[in-house]
Amino acid sequence: MENYDFDNIDIEKDSKKIHVVLNNKLNEYNIFAYQIKKDFLSSNVDCTAESAFAKENCVANIYYFNPTNKKWELLKNQKSETLPPYFNSDYFLTNFPQYFTTSTKNTVNNKQSNTSRICSNQSEKWNGVYDLNIDYGKLDDNAEMSITYILEIKNGTCTFSGLGYKTFFTDVCEIKEENNKLKLKYLKSTDGDGFSDHSNIKILGEITSKNGAYYIKSPIVADLKWNYNKEIKLTKTN
Secondary structure (H helix, E strand, O other), rough: OOOOOOOOOHHHHHHHHHHHHHOOOOOHOOOOEEEHHHHHOOOOOOOOOOOEEEEEOOEEEEEEEEOOOOEEEEEEEEEEOOHHHHHOHHHHHHHHHHHHHHHHHHHHHHHHOOOOOOOOOOHHHHOEEEEEEEEEEEEEOOOEEEEEEEEEEEEEEEEEEEEEOEEEEEEEEEEEOOOEEEEEEEEEEEEEEEEEEOOOOOEEEEEEEEOOOEEOOOOOOEOOOOOHHHOOOEEOOO
C-alpha cells in the first residue's frame, strides 16, 4: 500500500493487477474491492496499512467484479471505520451471500463458526432483500435525520444493517419462523460504529407477512414519531 495513489483510485488499473495475480482464472474466485479515498484517511506519515486510520464519517465504496462481462459493479457505499487490510472472507460472505455458492459457504462456515444459522423448515417466501428508509426531518440547514435499514434473507441466512442518523451497524441474525412471522435473533455484529451495539437485545425484530406485504416490528427501528416496536411496512425485492 505504501506506493498506492489514494488520490487517484483507478479501479480498472487495479483490475489488471488482479488478472495477473489470479492468472486470469477469474471465474474461480469472488473478487471484491473495498476502497476508501485518501480524503477519508488520517495519518501523520505516509499512508500504509499500519499508519493510516479511517476518519469519522469515512465512506467506503464496495465493488464486485462480474466475471461474465468483466466489469466492476458498485454494490454499495457505506460508512466504515475499518480499513480493507483487516477484512476477511467472513465479511463478504455475510454481507453479500448471493455471490457465494453453497460449497463455498460451507467451506467458509467451517472456518468461521456462527456466521449464520440455517433454518431448514423456513419457507422460501421470506427470501429476498427488504428495504426501509425513514426520514425524520432536518436536524439543521445542512443535515437530515434519516436512516436506511436493509435486511437480506436467503436460504436461512439473515443480515440486518442500518445506516444514517446516529446509526451504523451490520448484524448477523438467527431466524425462526412462527405463525407467519419471522423472528430475528441476534447472533453477532460484523460491522458498526461501536455505539449501535445490540448484543444485549435477544430479538432484533419480527417480520410479518400480510396480504402479500411485509412489515417489521423492532426494538431498534422507530417510526416517524420515534416510537419503537411499531409495525412499519417494508419494501421487498427478490
